[in-house]
Amino acid sequence: MRILHVVETLHVGGLERVVIDLVREQIVRGNHCLVVCLFEKGALVNEIEAQGIPVETCSKQGGLDIAATKRLRGFIREFQANVVHSHNVICNYYAAMALMSNTGVLLVNTRHGIGDMPIKQNWLYGLSLLRTNRAVGVCNATSNMLRRQFPVFSRKIVTVRNGIVLDAYQKRSPKSHQWLTEQLSVPGDTMLVAIVARLNMIKNHSMLFRAFRLVLESVPGARLLVIGDGELRSVLEREVRRMGLKEKIIFLGDRRDVATLLSGVDLFVLSSLKEGYSISLLEACASALPLVATNAGGNSEIVQHNNNGLLVENGDVNSLADSIIAILTSDRKRQEYGSNSRAWVEREGTVRGMCRKYEAIYQGN
Structure with a gap:
């Protein structure tokens, strides 16, 4: 399986650690993985690249950045991804836009937190769920929050708890x-x-x-x-x-x-x-x-x-x-x-x- 992960950055944090550990395990299990950073690579990039795992960046600028969407679409096409796995809100609506005309690639989104989002971002995320095949909460509390906010998509929402090495x-x-x-x-x-x-x-x-x-x-x-x-x-x-x-x-x-x-x-x-x-x-x-x-x-x-x-x-x-x-x-x-x-x-x-x-x-x- 060819799995492309989309994260905002690879700066130090719990989300980033989960993604790095998940990618390592997916490769051990025989998959091919690519990590795309929406904004910039970040401090943890050397750790993952040192293991031969490629990392690209879309260099997203402020506001709606169509160029970043095009770059992400290009990475998906060149990598020949079967699955795009986005992490958190912004990454999912950029992934959804990049995949709008590509129905053959599965889009999975993981929500890692519970914090309130700005109204515009929440609206865009809800819109992106139209193209998303599965929305994953990292705990029951997160999944229940998603069901309350987006009841029409309840059937798409599942829970997968984070794990560590x-x-x-x-x-x-x-x-x-x-x-x-x-x-x-x-x-x-x-x-x-x-x-x-x-x-x-x-x-x-x-x-x-x-x-x-x-x-x-x-x-x-x-x-x-x-x-x-x-x-x-x-x-x-x-x-x-x-x-x-x-x-x-x-x-x-x-x-x-x-x-x-x-x-x-x-x-x-x-x-x-x-x-x-x-x-x-x-x-x-x-x-x-x-x-x-x-x-x-x-x-x-x-x-x-x-x-x-x-x-x-x-x-x-x-x-x-x-x-x-x-x-x-x-x-x-x-x-x-x-x-x-x-x-x-x-x-x-x-x-x-x-x-x-x-x-x-x-x-x-």
């Missing part, structure tokens, strides 16, 4: 914890809490910081590791300094060794206001970590309350703090929840399982 992740261990505390220059018995997320409004780091200040009253030696970067970094760093927590909340920026870092922490937290199907939560599960997350979007499809972690409601700072404290102060909870996290992701969160489900869709099932 489990071999890339080690289970948390005392040895990894010791290594990480040494890297951070903190005492070896420090309880380490981590969040991996872009530093933007949706991830709601401010709520987590307020909760962590309360956590320190019960677990004064704890540290919060903030992994990721984004437009709010300077704002959040100032907030931490105002709270007097500069030594307790450590910004590590974008890291390529997230798997190594996670194997050394004690607890993973995600404080999102909105969320699709979080790759960082899957990574934490693969690292056998206990979880605390807000009950947003697809989080509840990964975090099973009182089984592999705890769910809290958005905005409830006290409950977030109490949940973190409950796990940090209980060896039993950390061990039990972490073990359950790993067992769950082995059953439900692998890239191989995700790939098989997409193959079934490509084949018309």
Whole structure:
């Protein structure tokens, strides 16, 4: 099968990681793949091109760019694609336009998030569903959102949950914890809490910081590791300094060794206001970590309350703090929840399982 994936860019992010892992698995399974970036290639392009996977770009400009549509149509024709798999909203209506006169190519779209779209983009996406054969939500929350917004296309909408490459992740261990505390220059018995997320409004780091200040009253030696970067970094760093927590909340920026870092922490937290199907939560599960997350979007499809972690409601700072404290102060909870996290992701969160489900869709099932 010849599969052409359309993404906005290959900058660092959960969507981009899913696409790269999916393409790798599809090639292992005997398919031919091409990745087309609608705007520009991005920071992850070297990783995928180094494996012999070609990447092209349409160099889309602002507004409706007919030239980008023509370039995409040309890539589809030259590659002789059987399937065009677009990712998120803009990519789908450009793919639909490129395929308008080509009914022999299957168009599959994956919606990776739940965030609100501008009215015009939402309208164009709805229009593009006329040409789309399958619209895929990465979790039930995303699929249900699509059905509410576009009920006329309900029969086209299915769910395929994201998956990750489990071999890339080690289970948390005392040895990894010791290594990480040494890297951070903190005492070896420090309880380490981590969040991996872009530093933007949706991830709601401010709520987590307020909760962590309360956590320190019960677990004064704890540290919060903030992994990721984004437009709010300077704002959040100032907030931490105002709270007097500069030594307790450590910004590590974008890291390529997230798997190594996670194997050394004690607890993973995600404080999102909105969320699709979080790759960082899957990574934490693969690292056998206990979880605390807000009950947003697809989080509840990964975090099973009182089984592999705890769910809290958005905005409830006290409950977030109490949940973190409950796990940090209980060896039993950390061990039990972490073990359950790993067992769950082995059953439900692998890239191989995700790939098989997409193959079934490509084949018309």
